[in-house]
Structures are given as C-alpha cells and as structure tokens.
Amino acid sequence: MGQRWRRVLRIVFLALGLLVWLAFAEDASHERALTLAAVSQRDTNLATAVEHYVVRVLRTARAVNRLLGDMLVQGRSEAELRWMLADRLRANDAFQELALCLADGRVLPSPASGARLTPATCAALMLLTAPGQEISVLPPLAGGAQQVPLALPISDAQGRRLAVAVALAPAEAMLGIMRSAVLRDDTAVLLAGTDGSPRAAWRSRAGLVSDTTGFAPLAALEQASGGEASILGRDYLVSSRTMPQANLRIHVASAAADALQAFHARRARLLALCALVTVGLAAVYRLLARMHGEGLARAQALSRAQAELQALNERLDQQVRERTAQLEQAYRDLETFSYSVAHDVRAPLASISGFADALEPAVAASANEKHRHYLQRIRANAAHLEQLTHHLLELGRLTRAPLAPRKVDLSAMAADVLARLREADPSRRVDAQVEPGLTAHGDPALLRQVLENLLGNAWKFTSRREAASIAFRREPQEQGQAVFMVSDDGEGFDSEQAHGLFQPFRRMHGSDEFPGSGVGLATVQRIVALHGGRVWCRAQEGAGARLYFSLPNRA
The missing domain is CATH 3.30.565.10 (Histidine kinase-like ATPase, C-terminal domain)
Incomplete structure (x- = not known):
C-alpha cells in the first residue's frame, strides 16, 4: 500500500513538473511568435511609411519634369527653359540638380563647376531611362555624395525622344522619413530597383549609407528567403514592399537578436521561475515522501506494538483465567475446609459442652471449688471456640454472598x-x-x-x-x-x-x-x-x- 501511494505521488509530481515545462515551452513559443509578429508588423509599417515618402518625392519629380517637357515640346526658348529650371530647383529642396539632357548631347542649363549632370552623364542616363510616361529611378551616380537620378523621357507628337528631364535627389531625401524614426534595434532600410541594384540605404546605427562598401552587405536583403537574411554573420528579419509603378522594392530588416532581446530576457526569468517551481515540487515531493515514510514506519511500529499488546493481552487474559480458576478452586477448597472445620470442630465442641453439662450436677454437689473453676473454664472456652467458629463461617460467606x-x-x-x-x-x-x-x-x-x-x-x-x-x-x-x-x-x-x-x-x-x-x-x-x-x-x-x-x- 505504501509503495503504491509513493508511486502515485511520484507520478502526480512528475505530471505537475511536466505541465510546468510544457506551459513554459508553449508560453515561450507563443511569446516568440508574438514578438516576431510585432517586429514584422513594425517593419511593414516602416516600409509603408518609406513608400509613402518615396512616392511623394517621385510625384514632385514627375510634376517638375513634365512641366519642363511640356515647355520643350512647345518650343520655348532655352532662356525660358533655364529660368524655369532654376526656379523649380529653388522651389524644391528635395532636389540637388535639375537638367534637361537634350537628344543632341547638350545639357540645359550648361553644367556649372562641380555639377554632376554633365554631357557624359546625360548620355548614360538617356540610355538607362525606360520609355513611357513614368519616372525611372536610376542607380546613384558614382563619386561624391549619393545622388539618385529621377529621369522622365520627353518625346514629340511623333514619338521621337527629344530629351530626358532629370532631377537629382539626394539619397537622404529619398529616405527622409528615417530622420524622424527612433529605433533601438539594429535596423536596415534598403531601396533597390527591380534589377537588384541599390538606390538608397539607411542603417539605424550608422545612418545613411553613402558608398558602395556600405551597399554590399545589404545586397543579401534582395535574396532574403522566408523573411530572413544574414548580414555580416547576423540574422535579420526582413519585410519587403514592391513599388511596381517605379520598379522599386523596399526592404526593412531588423536584427533578430535585438528584436528578440526582450523576449529572451522574459524567457530567462520565466525559465528561472519554472526551475524554481520544479525544485519546489521536488522538495515538496521529497518532504511528502519522507513524511509518508515516517508515517508508514510509525504505522508499522504501531501495528507491531498493537500485535504485541494483543498477544500480551491474550497471555494476560489466559493468566487471569488461570489465576481466576485457581482462586475459585482455592475458594471452593477454603469453603470445603471451613465447612469441614466447622463441622469437625462443632461436633467435639457439642460433645464437650454436653459432657460439661453432665458433669455440672456432680461438680456442684461437691464442695471442691477447684473442680467448679475448671468446669467453668471448660464451658467458657467451648463457648468462645463455638463463637469463633461461627464468625469464621460468616466471614467466609461474605466473599461469595x-x-x-x-x-x-x-x-x-x-x-x-x-x-x-x-x-x-x-x-x-x-x-x-x-x-x-x-x-x-x-x-x-x-x-x-x-x-x-x-x-x-x-x-x-x-x-x-x-x-x-x-x-x-x-x-x-x-x-x-x-x-x-x-x-x-x-x-x-x-x-x-x-x-x-x-x-x-x-x-x-x-x-x-x-x-x-x-x-x-x-x-x-x-x-x-x-x-x-x-x-x-x-x-x-x-x-x-x-x-x-x-x-x-x-x-
């Protein structure tokens, strides 16, 4: 019985311990999923905000470039075109330069010292600019600060390309929303073309990426599989959005270790708590098992003592019965003896008394005082012995009355x-x-x-x-x-x-x-x-x- 109880107790406590750890595993898994979902939602929201900011820049560039294109198609003079270029550049701080790359190789306005839109650059941009009515976001210009060309082709009524209107937007302007973002995790934002080449990038711990060396590690975001990528040996969680009208993709990546840091801290505390509960359960089990063992030992000792006491009681009962039988036999013997004594004593006493009564006339007739004294003594002692015998019989009867x-x-x-x-x-x-x-x-x-x-x-x-x-x-x-x-x-x-x-x-x-x-x-x-x-x-x-x-x- 005791072993069965201990086995049941062990199974109960093992089940409790298992439930504790299953609850820990379930809670940890659920908490990790919630944390990852929260990070993914945050990064998705950030990618949406970047998209809205980029769309605003692109709309501004499209409006400016179309205005310039319409003036060119209308045959406006170069002076008017130069004035409009200067005026739009002053009005839009999102652009570093504005220019018209003409089909004959000229650039309006004439490139100033340090200008990035030179005839050679314009020739390359005209080749990269896709035909149509949408702005092409081209790869940043090499050398100097990162400048992203926003090019819009300009064609006449017959479809002949007359020029390409180009607005150079600093990479910082393309990702201007990130200036107000407060991120504690190691987060990277990459704006890339559908051809896989980067347009602009930003890191939460380094700021704007301004050279090709900084772009290289972020290329892994383009090959992200299952929403995860590795950058310089660190695992990142990647959320992406596509801008098909601009042939762009936005990637927001957060370091998994940073995103899960709070989760790991909570899991460590919960792990310590579960370990403490497990130790407590083990201690309670050991205490109950020890108490049960002691109780079982006491019960066994009590059972043995009861058995010994029962045996002793039986022996005592047997002894009492034997002694009682002996006493009853002794009382019977004493009664028989008393009766015999009384009978055997009373008969001689009656004879003595009778003979004394018979002698009394003869002794009385004699004048011998000595004889009369002796006869009186005989009669007195006989009477005393008769009285003593009577009292002994009465005393014996009291024990059984x-x-x-x-x-x-x-x-x-x-x-x-x-x-x-x-x-x-x-x-x-x-x-x-x-x-x-x-x-x-x-x-x-x-x-x-x-x-x-x-x-x-x-x-x-x-x-x-x-x-x-x-x-x-x-x-x-x-x-x-x-x-x-x-x-x-x-x-x-x-x-x-x-x-x-x-x-x-x-x-x-x-x-x-x-x-x-x-x-x-x-x-x-x-x-x-x-x-x-x-x-x-x-x-x-x-x-x-x-x-x-x-x-x-x-x-």
Whole structure:
C-alpha cells in the first residue's frame, strides 16, 4: 500500500513538473511568435511609411519634369527653359540638380563647376531611362555624395525622344522619413530597383549609407528567403514592399537578436521561475515522501506494538483465567475446609459442652471449688471456640454472598443498633449522637453488620468510662465517595502501630481486657470492599478512636 501511494505521488509530481515545462515551452513559443509578429508588423509599417515618402518625392519629380517637357515640346526658348529650371530647383529642396539632357548631347542649363549632370552623364542616363510616361529611378551616380537620378523621357507628337528631364535627389531625401524614426534595434532600410541594384540605404546605427562598401552587405536583403537574411554573420528579419509603378522594392530588416532581446530576457526569468517551481515540487515531493515514510514506519511500529499488546493481552487474559480458576478452586477448597472445620470442630465442641453439662450436677454437689473453676473454664472456652467458629463461617460467606443493593437509611439503622446495645446494657451512661438523614446505596443486611461491628466496638471499648460518648456522622467526600465516621472516646490505640488492623484475628487489646473474636473489623473491611469502598482509622491511645468507611455515590 505504501509503495503504491509513493508511486502515485511520484507520478502526480512528475505530471505537475511536466505541465510546468510544457506551459513554459508553449508560453515561450507563443511569446516568440508574438514578438516576431510585432517586429514584422513594425517593419511593414516602416516600409509603408518609406513608400509613402518615396512616392511623394517621385510625384514632385514627375510634376517638375513634365512641366519642363511640356515647355520643350512647345518650343520655348532655352532662356525660358533655364529660368524655369532654376526656379523649380529653388522651389524644391528635395532636389540637388535639375537638367534637361537634350537628344543632341547638350545639357540645359550648361553644367556649372562641380555639377554632376554633365554631357557624359546625360548620355548614360538617356540610355538607362525606360520609355513611357513614368519616372525611372536610376542607380546613384558614382563619386561624391549619393545622388539618385529621377529621369522622365520627353518625346514629340511623333514619338521621337527629344530629351530626358532629370532631377537629382539626394539619397537622404529619398529616405527622409528615417530622420524622424527612433529605433533601438539594429535596423536596415534598403531601396533597390527591380534589377537588384541599390538606390538608397539607411542603417539605424550608422545612418545613411553613402558608398558602395556600405551597399554590399545589404545586397543579401534582395535574396532574403522566408523573411530572413544574414548580414555580416547576423540574422535579420526582413519585410519587403514592391513599388511596381517605379520598379522599386523596399526592404526593412531588423536584427533578430535585438528584436528578440526582450523576449529572451522574459524567457530567462520565466525559465528561472519554472526551475524554481520544479525544485519546489521536488522538495515538496521529497518532504511528502519522507513524511509518508515516517508515517508508514510509525504505522508499522504501531501495528507491531498493537500485535504485541494483543498477544500480551491474550497471555494476560489466559493468566487471569488461570489465576481466576485457581482462586475459585482455592475458594471452593477454603469453603470445603471451613465447612469441614466447622463441622469437625462443632461436633467435639457439642460433645464437650454436653459432657460439661453432665458433669455440672456432680461438680456442684461437691464442695471442691477447684473442680467448679475448671468446669467453668471448660464451658467458657467451648463457648468462645463455638463463637469463633461461627464468625469464621460468616466471614467466609461474605466473599461469595450476592449483593442486593438499594437505598439504605443509615441514620435509622445506626439508631436501632445503638438502641439494642443500650437495651442489652441499660446501666451504661453513653451519649450517643447520630447525624440525621444519612443514606447510602448498598445491601441493607451487610451494611447493618458494618454498623453493628463498628458501633459495637465503640460501645465495648468505652465500657470503662463512667460517661462515654459515641457519634456517627458524615465526613467530607473523598474521591467522589461518601465518607462516614464512627467515633468514640474509649481506650483507643496507637494507629501508627495498627498495621493489619483489618485482618482476621488482629487485635489491639487482649481478650482478657475486652472480649471478642478478632474478626469484626475484617468483616467490616470485606463488606465495604464488596460495595466498592474502603476502611481506615485514626486513633490515639487513651483518647478514643475514629473509624471511617466510604461508599460510592450511586442513584
């Protein structure tokens, strides 16, 4: 049973531990997915914002280039064209240069010192500019600050290309939205053409990418697979948008380690908490297992003790039965012996008494006082032996006499006993005091014997007093029992020397001083013990005696 309980407990705690770690894994997976989704959503929103900013720049460039193209198709003079170019350049701070690359190789206005739109540059741009009505965002011009050409072809009514209107926009203007962005992660923004070549780039930790060296690592964003790419050995999460009308793609990439840094911190705390919970579960399991082991050991020890106690009880019961049987046999033997003694003693005593009665006339007729004295002694001893035999038989009967308990008026019973004693010896001056209303629960006949013996002893041992005093009253209860006392002011005795006073034939005075068989107090002790009480005495030589007996308080 104990092993099964421990096995169940172990399974429960293992299941709890497994649930803790499954919850940790599920929470970590869910939290990581939420974090990645949040980063992806942020980068998507950032790519959308970049797209809106780029579209605004492209719309401005288209409007300016179309205005210049319309003037060229209308045949406006070069002076008017130069004035308009200068005016639009002053009005739009998003452009570094504005020019018309004419089909004959000329450039309006004439290139100033340091201008990037030279005849050679214009020739190259005219080749790269796609036909149609949309602006072409061409690769940045080499050398110097990154400038992105925004070219719009200009054709006449017959479709002949007359020129290409070009607006040079700094890369910073193309990604101007990033100046106001606050990003804590390592984030890269790449604006690339559909041909795969970069147009502009920005890094959160380095700012605007201004040379081809900075563009090279970002080329990996064009080959991003599954929304992930590696830049200089670091993994990045990539979100992309396409601008088909401008043949552009926008890539926003965030370093995975930075994006997941907060997630990893939370996971570490949760991991520590789960480990702590696991340790706690293990500790609780060990504690419960130890407590169960100790309880099982105590239960086993208790079971063994109970078994030993049961065996001991059985042995004791057997011994009690054996001793009881022995005692019953001893009582039967004693009863048989007592009867035999009484029968065998009484028959000779009757003969002795009979012969003494037969001798009395002859002895009385003689004048020999010695013979009369001897005959008187014979008759007195025979009578004493007869009385002693009678008391022994009565004492033996007490051990087997059944009780017939009921409510007994001890005061009335004591008064009756004293009245009979006074009637037998009317010449005595005895002040007998009986407390009224004393009752007890017991066998009336046996309790009368108690009072006859105690009051009889008090009457006997005060016989040498001219004016004696005897009292019967109640004393304070002792251990829940009613206590009664018989006192006298007779001869008394030393109670400290009265060992065995309540044993048969134990006398404190000689039979020549006060007659008696020596079994009266033994009879009192046995009767009171049969009722569940006890007897004791307090006395002083020459100052009387007080005999106490207790009886249970019963309804």
